[in-house]
Amino acid sequence: MKCPYCDTAETSVVDSREAEDQATIRRRRQCGLCEKRFTTYERIEGIELKVLKKDGTKEDFSREKLQRGIMKATWKRPIPMSDVNDLLDDVERRLRRKETAEVKSWEIGNLVLNRLRKLDELSYLLFASVYRDFASVEDFRNELDRLTTVSTAQGA
Numbered sequence: 232m233k234c235p236y237c238d239t240a241e242t243s244v245v246d247s248r249e250a251e252d253q254a255t256i257r258r259r260r261q262c263g264l265c266e267k268r269f270t271t272y273e274r275i276e277g278i279e280l281k282v283l284k285k286d287g288t289k290e291d292f293s294r295e296k297l298q299r300g301i302m303k304a305t306w307k308r309p310i311p312m313s314d315v316n317d318l319l320d321d322v323e324r325r326l327r328r329k330e331t332a333e334v335k336s337w338e339i340g341n342l343v344l345n346r347l348r349k350l351d352e353l354s355y356l357l358f359a360s361v362y363r364d365f366a367s368v369e370d371f372r373n374e375l376d377r378l379t380t381v382s383t384a385q386g387a
Contacts, residue, residue, distance in 0.1 A: 234260075234262035242262050280326055294319060
């Protein structure tokens with residue numbers, strides 16, 4: 232593992248422990264040259280998921296790309312980063328449990344939307360506007376009406 236400060240490969244593990252999700256190992260490392268410390272996370276790579284896009288193309292599943300989309304939707308919202316990471320972990324875990332290594336993009340979107348609706352309705356709307364490709368204010372109104380109907384039905 233290269234040191235992010237001085238770029239040397241002479242690093243050693245000072246401490247290792249399981250992260251809360253029990254699917255990641257957190258390692259504290261120290262550089263043998265500059266002696267600075269840094270943290271790395273080790274995660275099981277597992278099955279390579281392929282995402283089938285709306286246009287028929289396939290691409291590798293990217294947790295980072297999904298995280299960027301969720302971060303844009305939750306930006307400036309009162310949602311702790313731990314909740315965003317839990318959402319990402321849950322979506323990825325559900326995808327990897329599927330019997331096939333190929334998943335449709337709309338399945339990923341729906342998993343995220345279902346979790347976001349429970350976390351923060353405005354973030355849900357922001358994610359839905361990109362995911363469902365809203366073209367007008369009317370699209371927002373329709374989704375807001377659908378969200379209000381669901382919220383009212385759940386509260387009754």
